[in-house]
Amino acid sequence: MTYRSQGARQLLLNAFKNPKSLQQLELHEWELLIRCTRSSKLVAALGKKIEFNCPEVVLPEKVMAHFQGAQQLVEYRKQLLIWELNRLNKALAALDVDIVVLKGGAYILLDLPLSVGRLLADIDILVDKKEIERVEKHLLAQGWQSAKLDEYDQHYYRTWMHEIPPLRHQYRFIEVDIHHTILPLTSRLHPDPERLLNDAISLDKMACKVLSPCDMVLHSSVHLFYDAELKADDFRDLVDLHELLSFFCQQSADFWTKLEARSEELSFQRPLYYTLYFSWQLLGTPVPNELLIRCKGRPLYLPRKLMEYLIPLALLPEHPDYPEKKVAFARWLLYIRSHYLRMPLHLLLPHLFKKARKRLEPVVT
Amino acid sequence: MKIKDISFNLLARKAGGSRGLCVSIGAFVVRLRTQEKAFLRTFSLLYQDFQISTDELVDFHIDMRRPSGYRRWLKAQVIFSIDGHTPFEPFPLDHAMPLFEWGLNWCIARRAHQYLILHAGVVEKQGKAIIFPALPGSGKSTLSAALGLRGWRFLSDEFGMVRGSDGLLQPIPRPVPLKNESIQVIQDFSPSAVIGPLFPKTRKGTVAHLQSPRISVEQSRQLAKPAMIIFPLYQSGAETTFKSLAKHYAFLKLSSNAFNYEVMGLTGFERVRDIINSCACYNLIYSDLDDVIKQLDAMITQEGSDDL
Incomplete structure (x- = not known):
């Protein structure tokens, strides 16, 4: 039996939903599964999931080798990242500013189950906007360097974005993104970062903080369903959300009610709805049914049906041998949507124009 | 097939x-x-x-x-x-x-981080493998290829693949990319060697590939145990000189030679440690392939029977 795209998607979803069923896979199905997980950077995560949830599944030797190779890299990145956090804390200790670690870094600091096997790219932190200049200066004085950007890109970051140009220590590899809020300043939603900072949780092992469970889920939701372009490697974010929701709802009985209330406070009902719906629909997250129905962010019938069609197409990796036109089209539509949400047209069009012109100009060295 | x-x-x-x-x-x-x-x-x-x-x-x-x-x-x-x-x-x-x-x-x-990947040529004889870790230009490809043409089992000219789980060497006997003068050197060394077409003006100059030796390819699922580490350096006109290398120094040389030593973390350290502990370590300067192979033949026969 050979798989085309629909089969490849089902294979991938099934692996994360019901890893026990992997026992029955044939070698060529494993091969396709590994290729699909690789395009979403989830190879190590799948390996760990099988190891923890169903150690009885016997893995073919070569499948194990792929998991091992990927996990080795994940462990290495994790070590680099923890060290970078340690250095950041040390460098900023004198400032007495709250540093809130976002996303992957936070999952590690909290030892969340999803942090095992999750490939990390860079560190994202959130600080009070009033303090960001001090933080940046302080880091620049201690060996971190700002990415080399031209005037226009500097302007783009400083005026419109929710973060300053990324910093990296001259002797290390991990990039540090310093945010003062969680969405670009130009986007249609304006969550008040102070609310997030106020609710942030202190940690025992490091001086920095992390977002509260609800805010952590909402941040990841907004990132995926509001700010992202929704490509195949964004499927990983949905797996993150599924894991976060599954974990937090077991930790506290009123998690769903709190999450719903918090999304209303921050006006994140729409992204939360998409998170709950797609995480439940694609990965089987135990979202209460009544929550999905009463959720204030639920779109009207037509846009809802459109998104229900487009999102799985765009988000799930295709069969690597059979790319599909409709997938490319779905991704293109969602790319436009994300830019539309990110910037009003009177800013977006000149921006895209400038970017395009820059690409055409000869590089002067 | x-x-x-x-x-x-x-x-x-x-x-x-x-x-x-x-x-x-x-x-x-x-x-x-x-x-x-x-x-x-x-x-x-x-x-x-x-x-x-x-x-x-x-x-x-x-x-x-x-x-x-x-x-x-x-x-x-x-x-x-x-x-x-x-x-x-x-x-x-x-x-x-x-x-x-x-x-x-x-x-x-x-x-492939299930292996510690050394930047090294690897050959084997009588169940004992020699690792030739070196930088490009040191002649490790030519030396490994030459040994392969003289009855040694050729495991690789580029990747010393040390299995993370047990430290055995996984062969990957791909064709050897010979560069510039090495092409003629190997052709003269073994007129029967099959060398593919010349590719002029690559990043590394003119390149031609030596066909992989048949026996080595047939045994490429058979792992080998490291017995010697030799850091080779080709020097025109030089006499073959082996110099025993202190273990702590060999450790630093070998670990910094690996492509993924840092990624391998503790496993990487342990594999390098085991190799250094169990292998004789040498620096080698050479120019005459026949002479160096004669000496290596003698060394590998002696290796293990007494300490060199």
Whole structure:
């Protein structure tokens, strides 16, 4: 039996939903599964999931080798990242500013189950906007360097974005993104970062903080369903959300009610709805049914049906041998949507124009 | 079934089809898809003794295709892609072979962290393997190739693949890319050596590949135990000189030579430690291949029977 795209998607979803069923896979199905997980950077995560949830599944030797190779890299990145956090804390200790670690870094600091096997790219932190200049200066004085950007890109970051140009220590590899809020300043939603900072949780092992469970889920939701372009490697974010929701709802009985209330406070009902719906629909997250129905962010019938069609197409990796036109089209539509949400047209069009012109100009060295 | 066992037409049909040509290369299976007959001809010569794989899990899915647009025909180019990603700029079409080799190196070095990957040539005799870790230009490829042509088992000229779980060396006896003068050196050294076409003006000068030795390819699933580490350095006119190397110094040299020592973390440290502890370590300066091989033959026979 050979798989085309629909089969490849089902294979991938099934692996994360019901890893026990992997026992029955044939070698060529494993091969396709590994290729699909690789395009979403989830190879190590799948390996760990099988190891923890169903150690009885016997893995073919070569499948194990792929998991091992990927996990080795994940462990290495994790070590680099923890060290970078340690250095950041040390460098900023004198400032007495709250540093809130976002996303992957936070999952590690909290030892969340999803942090095992999750490939990390860079560190994202959130600080009070009033303090960001001090933080940046302080880091620049201690060996971190700002990415080399031209005037226009500097302007783009400083005026419109929710973060300053990324910093990296001259002797290390991990990039540090310093945010003062969680969405670009130009986007249609304006969550008040102070609310997030106020609710942030202190940690025992490091001086920095992390977002509260609800805010952590909402941040990841907004990132995926509001700010992202929704490509195949964004499927990983949905797996993150599924894991976060599954974990937090077991930790506290009123998690769903709190999450719903918090999304209303921050006006994140729409992204939360998409998170709950797609995480439940694609990965089987135990979202209460009544929550999905009463959720204030639920779109009207037509846009809802459109998104229900487009999102799985765009988000799930295709069969690597059979790319599909409709997938490319779905991704293109969602790319436009994300830019539309990110910037009003009177800013977006000149921006895209400038970017395009820059690409055409000869590089002067 | 080996590559040389099927007709070129059938080979081209396989490689040109959607299921590709799957070849077993060391511990890996590579699926190659290409329509480029000239490249495939070189490939089938250099890889003639490698097995065609039918029912194994494929590790790397590689396509060698021409770009769309005018560079398809005019000053034609070729693109290396793996699972639809194209990590490199296109190459001139007639350099497809070096591009494939270089690309496969990249795939292995980037993904195969179940191995500590040394930048080293590896050969074996009487169950005892010698690792030649060295920088490019030190002559490790030429030396490993020469040993392969004199009855040693050739495991690799580029990747010393130390299995993370047990420290054994996994062979990957791919064709050896000989550079510049080395091409003539090997041709003179062994007139029967099969060397593929010359590729002038690559990043490394003129390159030609030496066909992998048949026996080594046939035994490429057989792992080897490291017995000696020799850091070679070719110096024109130099007499063959082996100098015993202090273990702590050898440790630093070997760990900094690995492609993925840091990624391998504790496992990397432990594998290097075990190798250093169990192997005799030398620096080698040489210019005469026959002389150095004579001495290595003597050393490997003695190795283990008493300490050198």
